Amino acid sequence: MSQLFTGRRAAAAIVTAALLVPLAACGGNDDKKDDGAKKSGGSAAKTELTVLAASSLTDVFKKAGAVYEKEHSGTKVHFSFAGSQELAAQVREGAPADAVVTADTKTMDGIKVDVGTPTVIAKNRLVIATGEGNPKKIGGLKDLADSKLKVVLAAPQVPVGRYSKQVLDAQKLNVKPVSQEPNVRAVLSKVELGEADAGLVYKTDAATAPKKVDAVDIPDAQNAVASYPAATLSTSQHAAAAAAFVKWLSTPEAQQILRQAGFQKP
Numbered sequence: 001m002s003q004l005f006t007g008r009r010a011a012a013a014i015v016t017a018a019l020l021v022p023l024a025a026c027g028g029n030d031d032k033k034d035d036g037a038k039k040s041g042g043s044a045a046k047t048e049l050t051v052l053a054a055s056s057l058t059d060v061f062k063k064a065g066a067v068y069e070k071e072h073s074g075t076k077v078h079f080s081f082a083g084s085q086e087l088a089a090q091v092r093e094g095a096p097a098d099a100v101v102t103a104d105t106k107t108m109d110g111i112k113v114d115v116g117t118p119t120v121i122a123k124n125r126l127v128i129a130t131g132e133g134n135p136k137k138i139g140g141l142k143d144l145a146d147s148k149l150k151v152v153l154a155a156p157q158v159p160v161g162r163y164s165k166q167v168l169d170a171q172k173l174n175v176k177p178v179s180q181e182p183n184v185r186a187v188l189s190k191v192e193l194g195e196a197d198a199g200l201v202y203k204t205d206a207a208t209a210p211k212k213v214d215a216v217d218i219p220d221a222q223n224a225v226a227s228y229p230a231a232t233l234s235t236s237q238h239a240a241a242a243a244a245f246v247k248w249l250s251t252p253e254a255q256q257i258l259r260q261a262g263f264q265k266p
Helices: 002-042 055-071 084-092 105-109 141-145 159-170 184-192 239-248 252-260
Strands: 047-054 075-082 099-101 119-131 151-154 179-181 198-202 213-217 225-232
Touching: 047 055, 047 084, 047 239, 055 075, 055 184, 055 252, 075 084, 075 239, 084 105, 099 239, 105 159, 105 225, 119 159, 119 184, 119 252, 141 159, 141 198, 151 159, 151 184, 159 198, 159 225, 179 184, 184 198, 184 213, 225 239
Parallel strands: 047 075, 047 099, 151 179, 151 198
Antiparallel strands: 099 225, 119 198, 119 213, 119 225
């Protein structure tokens, strides 16, 4: 009997051991999964922001974005540049973005139901862009009324186009443009390529092509001041990160980057 009992105990032990092996294996896999989760938790994915910005901010925002990403390693900023009227249309259509910066307060006011409280981050002024060396010897706004000149302006629906019309109307000048462009960079391009003798652009845009165009200053009394408001979008999926970026645009560091590009204090 004792041998039979002993044999049964041994058999039971073998069966128990066999059952425990897969359980132990499962337990080992769970530990590995936990370790993997901890490791992945240590390097969280970056928050990706999409900022809709006026064309005239193209160069300076690329620099500002690089600085911001360096200081905020958990955030990646993507920019989409276009004329402010195009940006407003995108916002109304529910474009998947987090913040918007326009080149005038009027456009921003038109989408106030879609954004948070705007903050003006910079200002700008107009200049007359001419070919390098100013071959037509343009000295001021009145020269743009010369019918022999090929002048290009932005469309009146665009902020820079409205500012252009404002300053020309104030001087009672009848300027007939050879074309009306969708944004300020398109105006600048026409002058750069020699397709126009002159065009009204922001001072900061002319400064991006010093070897291709000259900038003729317009006296303050005849000029217009462009304001750049920035705001978060109410549909943003990263509200806190978007608000942090918009707030950063008013910091001394961001303002210095804007000043270096020729933008004026807000």
